[in-house]
Amino acid sequence: MTAIPVQHPPIAIPAPPRTTLFLLAPGLLLLFAIFALPLFGLVLESLKQYVPGRVGSAVDAPLTLENYRELATPSFAGVLYETFKLSAAASLAGLLAAFPLAYCIVRRFSPGQRAACIGLLVMLVLLSMLVRTYALELAFGSVGVARPLFLALGISPTSRWYTETLVAAGLLHAVVPMCTLTLLGTIQNIDPRFCDAAQSLGAPAWKAHLGITVPLALPGLVSAFLIAMTFSISAFVIPMVLGKGRVLFLSNTIYTRFSDVANYPSGAAVSIVMLVISLLVLSLVSLVQRRRGSRS
Numbered sequence: 001m002t003a004i005p006v007q008h009p010p011i012a013i014p015a016p017p018r019t020t021l022f023l024l025a026p027g028l029l030l031l032f033a034i035f036a037l038p039l040f041g042l043v044l045e046s047l048k049q050y051v052p053g054r055v056g057s058a059v060d061a062p063l064t065l066e067n068y069r070e071l072a073t074p075s076f077a078g079v080l081y082e083t084f085k086l087s088a089a090a091s092l093a094g095l096l097a098a099f100p101l102a103y104c105i106v107r108r109f110s111p112g113q114r115a116a117c118i119g120l121l122v123m124l125v126l127l128s129m130l131v132r133t134y135a136l137e138l139a140f141g142s143v144g145v146a147r148p149l150f151l152a153l154g155i156s157p158t159s160r161w162y163t164e165t166l167v168a169a170g171l172l173h174a175v176v177p178m179c180t181l182t183l184l185g186t187i188q189n190i191d192p193r194f195c196d197a198a199q200s201l202g203a204p205a206w207k208a209h210l211g212i213t214v215p216l217a218l219p220g221l222v223s224a225f226l227i228a229m230t231f232s233i234s235a236f237v238i239p240m241v242l243g244k245g246r247v248l249f250l251s252n253t254i255y256t257r258f259s260d261v262a263n264y265p266s267g268a269a270v271s272i273v274m275l276v277i278s279l280l281v282l283s284l285v286s287l288v289q290r291r292r293g294s295r296s
Helices: 018-046 074-107 111-126 129-140 147-152 160-188 193-200 205-216 218-233 237-243 250-260 264-295
Strands: none
Touching: 018 264, 074 111, 074 160, 074 218, 074 250, 074 264, 111 160, 129 160, 129 237, 160 218, 160 237, 193 205, 205 218, 218 264, 237 250, 250 264
16 A cells, blocks of 8 residues: 655744844844944945045045955955965864864763863963964064074975965964864764764774764864854954964955055955855855755
8 A cells, every 4th residue: 555645734833922022122223233234334335435535435425336346456366365265274174173172072081171171172262362373473483482493494484385374373273272162062962872883883983983973073063164264264363463464364454444544445345345255155165064964
């Protein structure tokens, strides 16, 4: 006999009561005031014409797309490429370092050691970014204590590739604690008996982890990557201090347009472009993950 599928009627989701809307109103108004309105003002400023010699645009300045056309240059494309190249490299390296660290904290450490490690990670996340960046500069910068070692190895601390590596190391120093804290809950929710069963059937430990632990932790890995990528793209202090003007991120370009040149329309245009591209990249990664999850 052929089983006849039973069709269940759609579940009607009740509308939120007025009390819920009333309680949400203050938060929504605050979010609108501190996020939506400034963002709208940024979009409006990016469409205004800039007059040299002024601070920002005039009140009655005409609307134009010239600020966006000026960004279609090789120099801006180079800054955009530099930002996403180093950010993606630091985010991927952060995942490679954070995943085994999170696994050891969850599976290998005692409760006391686990609490101490989590406290240390939280402290690293909350530690001032300026303090951490200058600590790296004093250790590995062009005048750092490691300079004689680099010169002995034939490495110039003032070369561009070394500066890029130092900026990526600064980003990595920041994203590893974030990724580790993000992956702790993911690994905690994976039943360790899956790997034990695979190893009891003859699979090596490394193959069991690659075939079971990593696929089950993939949603957490994607979330950790998105968090690290979002932080790295918007980093300001790290490329400013460690890059020394040779490695520029979009955030540094925005700061220069607003602060040094006082060209608010151009700075606003760069900000909007950075926001749109970042949202597209993060949305694309999330879309690929959802499609991969639906196939499996």
